[in-house]
Amino acid sequence: MPPSPRPAAPLPRRPAIAFPRPLAAALPRRLTRVLWSAGPALRGSWLIALLVVCAGAAGLAYGAGFGGARPLLLALAPVLPVAGVAFSYGPYADPMYEISAASPSCGLRLVLTRAAAVLGVSLPLLTGVSALLPGTPGLPGAAAWLLPGLALTLGALALGSYIGCRAAAGIVAAGWSSAVLLPVLAARSGGSGGAGAFPVRELAEQLGRYLSGGVTQGGWAAAAALCAGLVLLRRDRLEAA
Known part of the structure; x- marks a missing residue:
């Protein structure tokens, strides 16, 4: 009796190829994390105050015919992002601060995310409204405040690593207001x-x-670059700011 044929050996299975997750599926999750991190910077009294300032400047210029609307807006513009950053980070601004502070995105990353959200809203809005207002002889352009505003915001963050964001924002805002308004009042x-x-x-x-x-x-x-370097050096202290 002829021997029965041996069963054929099973072919080795090829390892499953792990295809990368589609970009469309990854984007909503990343966007959700970014929006959650930036949330306190884009809601609350600061955003309302920013819109009121812009609407008030436009109303004074075109409704009341006030020629000082654009100078006033340019005088306020550099310190509005400072206030936005100060009121978007810390236990007084975020009801979920303790949870976010324990997450891997706490500290410098969270501060920079919310600072970027504040600057991303205030810079184009204030510059656009200022460009639409009637000009004044001797007044700089509508975008001339951008670098000063960035430097003051980074300066407030650097100082905030020593004394806290709210106190630092108050000092920076008072210093800028005094430098601009006191000589005008004296004159x-x-x-x-x-x-x-x-x-x-x-x-x-x-x-x-x-x-x-x-x-x-x-x-x-140069001041913005120096303050950014100090923020990086003091990044560990921003968690307690």
Whole structure:
């Protein structure tokens, strides 16, 4: 009796090829994480105040015919992102701060995400509204405040690693307001201009000193770079800010 044929050996299975997850499926999850991280920066009183400032400047310029609307907006613009960053990070701003502080994205990454959200909203909005307002002789361009605003925001973050974000934002905002407004008030009290009139020309000239010119803008860029370096060096202290 002939021997029965041996059963054929099973072919080895090829390892399953792991295809990369489609990009369309990964994007919603990443977008959700980014929006969750940036959430406190894009809601609350700061965003309402920003919209009120922009709407008020446009209403003063075109509704009341006030010629100082654009200088006032440019005087306020550099410190509005500072306030937005200060009120978007910390236990007083985020009801889920303890949970987020324990996550891998806490600290510097979370601060920079919310700072980027604040700057991403305030920079184009304030610049666009300022460009639509009537100009004033001696006043710098609508985008001249961008580097100063960035430098002040990074300066507030760097100082916030020592004393906390809210206190640092208050000091930076007070310093900028004093540097811009005190010379204008001193010139007004010295007798230049009519009594009781808003010092449009003096404010425009003072803003020109701080915002106009390549040397001035280069100084703001250098200050922004120095503050960014200090933020990186002090990144471990931002968790407690």
